[in-house]
Amino acid sequence: MADGESTLSQAADAIEEASNHKVLDVLARLGFAVMALLHVIVGAISIAIALGRPGQADATGAIEQLAANPWGPAVMWFCVAACAGLSLWQASEATLRMRGEPRKERVAKLISSGFLAVAYGSVGLSFAGFAVGLRGDSGDSTRDFSAAVMGHPLGIWLLVAVGLTIIGIGAYFVVKGITRGFKKEELFHFNGTRRGRLIDTLGVVGHIAKGIALGLTGMLFIIAAAKHSPEESTGLDGSLQALRDHPFGPYLLMAIGAGFIAYGIFALIRARFGHM
Numbered sequence: 476m477a478d479g480e481s482t483l484s485q486a487a488d489a490i491e492e493a494s495n496h497k498v499l500d501v502l503a504r505l506g507f508a509v510m511a512l513l514h515v516i517v518g519a520i521s522i523a524i525a526l527g528r529p530g531q532a533d534a535t536g537a538i539e540q541l542a543a544n545p546w547g548p549a550v551m552w553f554c555v556a557a558c559a560g561l562s563l564w565q566a567s568e569a570t571l572r573m574r575g576e577p578r579k580e581r582v583a584k585l586i587s588s589g590f591l592a593v594a595y596g597s598v599g600l601s602f603a604g605f606a607v608g609l610r611g612d613s614g615d616s617t618r619d620f621s622a623a624v625m626g627h628p629l630g631i632w633l634l635v636a637v638g639l640t641i642i643g644i645g646a647y648f649v650v651k652g653i654t655r656g657f658k659k660e661e662l663f664h665f666n667g668t669r670r671g672r673l674i675d676t677l678g679v680v681g682h683i684a685k686g687i688a689l690g691l692t693g694m695l696f697i698i699a700a701a702k703h704s705p706e707e708s709t710g711l712d713g714s715l716q717a718l719r720d721h722p723f724g725p726y727l728l729m730a731i732g733a734g735f736i737a738y739g740i741f742a743l744i745r746a747r748f749g750h751m
Contacts, residue, residue, distance in 0.1 A: 499567075502560020504746050506595060509557045511742035513537040513598070514685075518735030521715055525728035532715045532732075534598055542605045551606035558599030565592035631700045638696030645689030652682025657741075677741040684734020688715065 516537035520530040530536060541550055569588035651657055657678045691714035715731065718724035 499560055499564055502557055503564035505557035506559075506561025506564070507746035507749070508743055509554045510561070510595070510598070511739045511746055512541075514681075514735050514739030514742060516540050516739075518732040518737075518739060521732030521735060522729050524716060524719060525725040525732065534601060538601055538605055548606055551602050554602040555599050555606065558595050558602060562592045562596040562599060565589075565595060634696055634700040638693040638700065641693030641696065642690050643693075645686040645691075645693060648682045648686030648689060650686075652679045652686065655679060657682060674741060674744055677737045677744075680734050681738025681741045684731050685738050688731055688735070691715070691718070 513534055517532050517534070520532040520536055520540075523530050524532055531539065538551075538554075541547070541554070544550070565588045569585045569592060655675060655678065658675065695714050695717075715728060718728045718731075721727075
């Protein structure tokens with residue numbers, strides 16, 4: 476038994492060492508840069524929608540914008556590799572690098588980084604879909620998902636749980652922005668400088684805006700469950716599009732768009748200087 480445990484430990488050490496390789500670090504940073512660019516594009520699309528122009532204000536819409544150029548396929552495959560590297564890096568953060576930490580911290584990291592690994596991997600799959608010519612609509616996908624869930628005997632409660640989870644993640648982003656929780660965890664390279672104060676402001680505004688947008692998305696899932704109407708759940712794009720029809724909606728939509736751009740710029744700086 477001791478020999479077996481020793482072998483497993485040595486194998487885990489070898490895998491962890493491989494996960495610390497410079498190539499994965501570079502890919503992860505490139506992945507952060509790709510995600511930052513997507514946020515900037517989503518923010519710009521949100522502002523355009525507030526001004527009455529058409530657009531799809533979510534990751535799919537942003538990817539479509541990146542794909543609409545002569546270098547589209549090459550850009551798509553580059554982003555696939557970057558997102559895959561970032562997903563693998565988050566997976567190693569969730570498991571290998573937490574082996575010596577207390578159980579409570581390991582579980583918390585497994586949940587947070589594990590969720591991010593799946594999220595970044597799914598964005599990578601979206602890039603891959605565009606690269607091979609499979610371009611879907613995220614709103615349709617969300618509605619199909621909601622309809623499938625509501626077909627289950629406990630579907631309504633499951634959909635409410637999904638909505639509450641997304642709202643919880645949104646609240647986490649808002650709190651992280653207000654408390655500047657991102658400084659210790661992600662970026663402290665410019666602490667104490669004028670540039671650092673500007674970056675902090677971008678981080679605060681960006682995290683709060685993203686949290687509000689996620690909260691609105693979660694609310695649509697709960698509304699869909701309450702009305703027994705899957706078509707009500709339309710994802711991030713649907714939640715932002717719905718704002719345009721309210722009296723002060725366009726102004727709020729522009730503010731959220733500006734916040735997404737701020738978050739994207741912050742994330743781009745994090746990609747270069749953030750702690751890995």
